Amino acid sequence: MLDVKQWYQSKTVWGAMIAMAAPLLKHVGVEMGLAEQADLADALATVAGALGGVLAIYGRVKATRPIGLGTQRD
Numbered sequence: 001m002l003d004v005k006q007w008y009q010s011k012t013v014w015g016a017m018i019a020m021a022a023p024l025l026k027h028v029g030v031e032m033g034l035a036e037q038a039d040l041a042d043a044l045a046t047v048a049g050a051l052g053g054v055l056a057i058y059g060r061v062k063a064t065r066p067i068g069l070g071t072q073r074d
Contacts, residue, residue: 006049006052008045008048008049008052009045009048009049009052010045011041011042011045013045014040014041014042014044014045014048015037015038015041018032018037018040018041018044019037022037
């Protein structure tokens with residue numbers, strides 16, 4: 001089975017978004033070096049993963065139907 005993670009858990013995705021945002025932030029006076037960008041990407045990936053877990057638990061608690069295997073019995 002493949003070890004697949006959600007997009008928001010990817011440091012690469014967060015790093016790319018930060019790299020795209022960094023030049024825009026420079027125009028408003030916020031400058032980030034590569035080390036700061038990497039640290040921010042790591043922190044955001046960690047927070048997003050934790051929030052994803054919290055949302056999964058919340059969704060299961062609020063669910064009104066049981067979890068099944070996806071097969072129906074007659």
